[in-house]
Amino acid sequence: MRQKIVRLTLVGGVVFLALLLLLATCGGDPGGEGKNGAATGTAEPVEPPGAGPVTRLTVPPQYATDRGWEIIGASPDVAVSHTAGLLAYLERSKDGRYRLRTVDTATGELGWRGRAWTQPDPSHYPKLAAVAKGDRQYFVTWSYGKVGDGLSPSSTFIALDLYDVTNGNRQRVEVPWSGAPDVHTTGPDIVISDGKANSTLVDPVTGEVSELPADKLKYPKGCTACKQLTEVHGQTPDGLLLGGAREFWVSDGWFSRNVAPKGADRGSGVVTSATPGQVLAKWAPAKRTKRAATHELWAVHDAASGEVLTSVECHKPAIKPGRYPQAVLSPSGAYLIAGNLAFDLEAKQGRCFEDEEGAAHLTLATVTDDGLAYGAENARDASEALAGGGIPVVMDFATWSTERLSRNARLPGTETTGVGVFRWTDRQDRAHLIGYPRAG
Template sequence: MRQKVVRLTLVGGVLFLALLLLLATCGGDPDSGKEKDAVPVKRVMPSAGPVTRLTVPPQYATDRGWEIIGSSPEVAVSHATGRLAYLEQLNGNRYRLRTVDTATGRLGWQGQAWRPPDPLHYPRLATVTAGDRQYFVTWSYGKAGDGLTPASTFVSLDVYDVTDGARQRVEVPWSGAPDVDTNGPEIVISDGKANSTLVDPVTGTVSELSADELKYPKGCPACKQLTEVYGQTAAGLLVGGAREFWVRGGWFSRNVAPRGADRGSGVVTSVAGDRVLAKWALAKKAKRVATHELWTVHDTVTGKPLVSVECHRPAIKPGRYPQAVLSPSGDHLIAGNLAFDLAGGRGHCFEEADGSSHLALASVTDDGIAYGAENARDAAEALSGGGLPVAVDFTDWTTEQLSRNARLPGLETTGIGVFRWTDRQERTRLIGYPRTA
């Protein structure tokens, strides 16, 4: 009788241990103890069968891939490692950075949960490269106080090493809405004017720069008008005025103006990685000086003009210029209705004979295929399903109409197109589809 009781006890113990193991496997994240409030994540390996099948461009296979449920509106990617980072929101206004290997769909390292100073908005997310090291950066702006003294405003940054997730937090006192640029090698916080603070992502060192430290070029009165810090380059801080731009302590736009341009007219419109997209007036004796402008991609280290293309002047000056986007290899660049084959030294402006343009490009691949939409106001609207989806082939600058309800890839890396959509429960989903060829 005693032997039977012992056997039953052993069986019960085994079942109990199995139940504990099952709960440990299916429960909360080890970084969050017993919390079970994490947004659900659905993993589907490329060889495991179908994921949610969206209507997408024919260059992608929708019968396999990976899927994440509950992603942040923004993602960041390290093309060097193939890792993609996103934020998941937890209860209590907390967030956690998570990563996924885009090539396999395997979840990678994750950070600890934290609370941003601004409870009303998602923290922003980006990638910064310093030398041969890359970091994911989340940042938000808000107030903090102990109830005894007036609350102070500051920018809170969390900097994660892409390879292992090692994190350091940097808090920078700041008044007014900040502009944060991560084109590297330092993170630049500016007021949209001439004042800025630099954050070294490697050491966390913070240094302030005032307007009188920008080393304005000699003989450039327009440089001190509407002065704006655009970001950091490998050669120094990139700064521009009402006309003309320069790298602090480095090159000056007047000395690197593209052929056919008015040397004193350059204006920075966008920065992407180690490339600057600038707009120039044509030389005063040019035939189309009254109707056209010159758009040029410059190298940020030397200022050298790489590729230029002419476009009609807009009837009304835009409130903001389109953001430049580079392909993973850096061989192709797009911005609004502009496309540049940097490796081939060619550019194209998509517009009608009368100068009208209805195309907004949003993403570009190393194969020289760009995706966007006609009749969309900008890239964000094109990616959210607005306008008429199209694909553009850089080989001959042809435009292919896609299915009316086709989703466009927000980016491509490791041969995987990453698509974003919102389901009926208002959850943001990310899906990675492999390129078919």
């Protein structure tokens, strides 16, 4: 089933329709609106945000704090287009509306901006990410909520706004949905799932929506575990990435049993995370081997073919984590990190950072194209490391060694065009985004 755009089923007549139109078009821009929702008058960059002295934070020595740019009042989530050199963020006005804005990370100049709009749930910032399909890239915001007039039943839906990275042209897609959604933006489509086997795909280029219910899924022959706890993990160029209690596969594509890393139990693979081009999976060593009871294999697979790009062995944790670490890719795709794991994809090498007893004390959070990864010792996860928890460290892929940073050093949340982006909250509880260029 495909259609150009999904709209909510009308329940309650004219009043309900009016509410929908208000949600879709509310806001306007005093300065006027351009084609497809991009704000007019934004092709020419304006003054750098936070023009004047930039707040000087304690950061890793690889960055210069005597110059850069600063934004005050940005959203918790940001998205980056490394090809365009743009960072997108949301700002919220006093009347509860939101606007997507962009900044050129290399210069600090403001780029295009979207028009102001109201989301279904105004109490929280919408989520924000980037998604690419072919050679086109989009910033996407989404929020989940309900609409109703108090007389007719409320209907819940996901509102997505898709912005062309090059010019800010915007289209809205509304998808009826019940229950909290899982949204995957590894591309090429935006995948919405219920945390299980039901999913809906949104084409970021056309806005077309495809429903893929669980009863339409195809399972690999002979894989009984695939039908247990089936879950959608995202999408690859050939189809949905799916996993069961054990083993995983791509619909109309490859099957994990056929691409298992050397030394692994071929029927044990579990997807833990995915990036636009890679799948990170955990495997058990082959049965009846010496390390089968004490260790696990972690492998990075090519999302298109399933081929193992590199793998590494780690001790099993004493307590199974409630949530696996999310894979983070460097801008060029040369390096990948996830928790205490680090992979050099070009050199086809990996490292598991743990002590002799197998305890993992290091969590990596950010990785850059110059072969450096930033994280913290004794932090529970990447979010805690970026928020200042633990002892900050930098890991160098050239030597696979770590070095402690200043105890109060802040870590970059991301880096692009040679500029590290740092987050800081002032005494007035205002969020700041600060871009510092690399030193030297």
